[in-house]
Amino acid sequence: MDYNSNMQKTPAIVCHNVGKQFGDLTVLRAVNLVVSRGEIVTLVGESGSGKSTLLRMIGGLLEPSEGYIHVFGQSAEEARRARAYGIVFQNPTLYAWRTVEENVALPLEVIGLAKAERQTRVAEALDLVGLTDFARAYPAQLSGGMQQRAAIARAVAYRPPLLLLDEPFAALDALTRERLTEDLRAIQAQAGLTVFFVTHDIADAVFLSDHVAVLSPRPGSVRADIPIDLPAPRGPHTREDPAFLAYMARVRASLLE
Numbered sequence: 001m002d003y004n005s006n007m008q009k010t011p012a013i014v015c016h017n018v019g020k021q022f023g024d025l026t027v028l029r030a031v032n033l034v035v036s037r038g039e040i041v042t043l044v045g046e047s048g049s050g051k052s053t054l055l056r057m058i059g060g061l062l063e064p065s066e067g068y069i070h071v072f073g074q075s076a077e078e079a080r081r082a083r084a085y086g087i088v089f090q091n092p093t094l095y096a097w098r099t100v101e102e103n104v105a106l107p108l109e110v111i112g113l114a115k116a117e118r119q120t121r122v123a124e125a126l127d128l129v130g131l132t133d134f135a136r137a138y139p140a141q142l143s144g145g146m147q148q149r150a151a152i153a154r155a156v157a158y159r160p161p162l163l164l165l166d167e168p169f170a171a172l173d174a175l176t177r178e179r180l181t182e183d184l185r186a187i188q189a190q191a192g193l194t195v196f197f198v199t200h201d202i203a204d205a206v207f208l209s210d211h212v213a214v215l216s217p218r219p220g221s222v223r224a225d226i227p228i229d230l231p232a233p234r235g236p237h238t239r240e241d242p243a244f245l246a247y248m249a250r251v252r253a254s255l256l257e
């Protein structure tokens with residue numbers, strides 16, 4: 001698929017009246033959401049509101065019960081087969097017996113890239129997440145934050161246009177999480193990615209996002225889509241900006257509505 005020419009204007013993600021049931025349980029109802037190319041969009045909602053379910057449907061891993069999802073103008077299933085996604089989950093799921101660079105190279109082996117090309121991409125991805133010095137380390141030798149960096153490197157190494165992250169920093173301490181959140185914005189800009197980020201953390205959501213979609217409690221529906229107009233570059237100072245605090249209050253109010 002050519003993401004750069006004919007479909008330039010097609011949004012990265014369109015969710016149209018998406019509903020999802022598991023048996024009698026309605027998890028999502030009439031979800032509408034558009035993510036443009038090159039944006040970072042965060043979905044916030046309380047635990048059980050259907051965030052992971054929506055992410056999995058966008059990633060083509062689950063089918064909606066109602067409505068439709070388009071990713072770069074295709075079905076999510078087609079986009080998945082065209083390798084449009086990198087996905088990062090809360091648990092980094094690295095192979096303990098493989099070094100960091102071998103873990104990052106694994107998806108590239110699976111898609112059959114030649115060794116020289118794999119090495120180039122692995123080096124590039126490790127550089128992007130700041131793990132170059134740990135290429136030969138094993139996962140157990142890394143901190144939790146570094147393991148998540150490795151998982152991000154693995155997800156971006158085959159250069160997908162869209163990165164989906166499901167509470168990737170939830171298990172990390174507050175300062176590590178803040179630093180990774182800052183670095184994710186830099187990674188996104190450098191790699192020209194579209195990012196769809198799921199979290200229950202309001203500060204992370206506001207810090208990261210071009211807009212924040214607020215999910216109501218189950219059955220989840222997007223009840224607000226709040227543009228975050230904070231000056232770039234965002235850094236530690238951003239969290240002290242009165243505008244940042246005002247956005248946090250707004251997202252919280254919407255969650256509690």
Ligand SMILES: Nc1ncnc2c1ncn2[C@@H]1O[C@H](COP(=O)(O)OP(=O)(O)O)[C@@H](O)[C@H]1O
Pocket residue numbers: 022025027045046047048049050051052053054
């Ligand atoms: N495969 C499944 N089968 C049945 N119920 C599910 C399944 N996946 C998720 N659920 C239920 O859907 C609801 C939303 O789950 P989830 O999307 O994981 O929420 P969140 O990520 O916002 O915490 C929960 O009540 C969960 O138990």
Ligand SMILES: [Mg+2]
Pocket residue numbers: 051052053166167
């Ligand atoms: Mg979840």
